[in-house]
Amino acid sequence: MTTTSRTTAPPQEATVTTATTTNTKEPVIALRGASAALGSRPVLRGVDLTVRRGEVVALLGANGSGKSTAVRSIVGQVPLSSGELELFGTPFRRFRQWARVGYVPQRTTAAGGVPATVREVVSAGRLARTRLGPLRRADKEAVVRALELVGMADRLGDPVDALSGGQHQRVLIARALAGEPELLIMDEPMAGVDLASQEVLAQALRAQVARGATVLLVLHELGPLEPLIDRAVVLRDGCVVHDGPPPEAVGQHALPGHDHVHPHAGPAAEPIRTGLLS
Numbered sequence: 036m037t038t039t040s041r042t043t044a045p046p047q048e049a050t051v052t053t054a055t056t057t058n059t060k061e062p063v064i065a066l067r068g069a070s071a072a073l074g075s076r077p078v079l080r081g082v083d084l085t086v087r088r089g090e091v092v093a094l095l096g097a098n099g100s101g102k103s104t105a106v107r108s109i110v111g112q113v114p115l116s117s118g119e120l121e122l123f124g125t126p127f128r129r130f131r132q133w134a135r136v137g138y139v140p141q142r143t144t145a146a147g148g149v150p151a152t153v154r155e156v157v158s159a160g161r162l163a164r165t166r167l168g169p170l171r172r173a174d175k176e177a178v179v180r181a182l183e184l185v186g187m188a189d190r191l192g193d194p195v196d197a198l199s200g201g202q203h204q205r206v207l208i209a210r211a212l213a214g215e216p217e218l219l220i221m222d223e224p225m226a227g228v229d230l231a232s233q234e235v236l237a238q239a240l241r242a243q244v245a246r247g248a249t250v251l252l253v254l255h256e257l258g259p260l261e262p263l264i265d266r267a268v269v270l271r272d273g274c275v276v277h278d279g280p281p282p283e284a285v286g287q288h289a290l291p292g293h294d295h296v297h298p299h300a301g302p303a304a305e306p307i308r309t310g311l312l313s
């Protein structure tokens with residue numbers, strides 16, 4: 036766990052600040068000078084992001100600032116046009132130990148139209164550990180444990196099509212947890228999840244942190260996860276504008292560059308903008 040202090044180093048406006056941490060643990064994610072484009076649009080423009088073993092880091096920023104693209108580049112879904120990426124100290128092109136990584140993508144459905152039960156979807160998160168062989172007893176137990184962590188163990192045999200959006204999300208989180216990964220990367224894990232379930236997920240994440248997992252979370256507000264977050268990295272237009280302690284209590288809304296339209300407000304709701312970008 037990092038020793039970052041939240042009280043001595045307040046976030047600074049529009050300057051890149053580095054966390055004043057004495058952390059000497061090895062980097063699990065080391066992204067240096069990373070640039071990436073989607074189509075012809077430059078989306079990451081020289082991003083530096085280091086996450087050390089046992090840290091819980093929140094990646095924040097306005098809609099479109101590049102948060103999802105950053106985590107998708109870390110899991111190899113978006114190629115870097117320049118810069119370097121190392122996972123667990125291994126250059127990305129040589130990294131093969133994907134069983135060490137759990138990834139929850141942003142707002143996807145669990146089945147994608149393919150009929151599958153909750154058990155099947157979550158078991159898929161265990162496959163990298165079984166080397167695609169049959170699930171053994173320990174694997175099946177890990178699947179049940181992961182579902183218990185997200186409060187969905189009673190839905191094991193249900194088709195995922197019969198789940199609500201928030202329940203889908205919890206199943207996807209269970210899928211990532213089933214592999215008992217050392218590094219957990221989650222893109223807006225609380226999206227579409229009701230408040231009571233958010234507490235369940237916060238508890239699940241706490242359990243991961245307690246067993247020493249390293250966590251990178253894309254969030255639009257810290258919410259119930261706030262007490263778990265060691266460090267916040269804020270992106271603006273594909274660049275890091277803050278790297279340091281998250282602000283206390285007020286969450287992301289106090290951070291420089293926050294101008295995030297909340298995706299889950301009803302269609303008639305006014306977008307919430309703080310105007311700090313303008």
Ligand SMILES: Nc1ncnc2c1ncn2[C@@H]1O[C@H](COP(=O)(O)OP(=O)(O)OP(=O)(O)O)[C@@H](O)[C@H]1O
Pocket residue numbers: 073074075076078096097098099100101102103104105
């Ligand atoms: N397939 C694509 N082709 C071209 N541009 C894209 C594509 N996908 C995303 N973009 C653009 O890339 C930019 C960064 O998108 P990204 O999804 O990384 O942002 P984000 O910070 O995760 O946003 P949000 O908070 O809305 O999820 C946006 O301007 C977006 O419009």
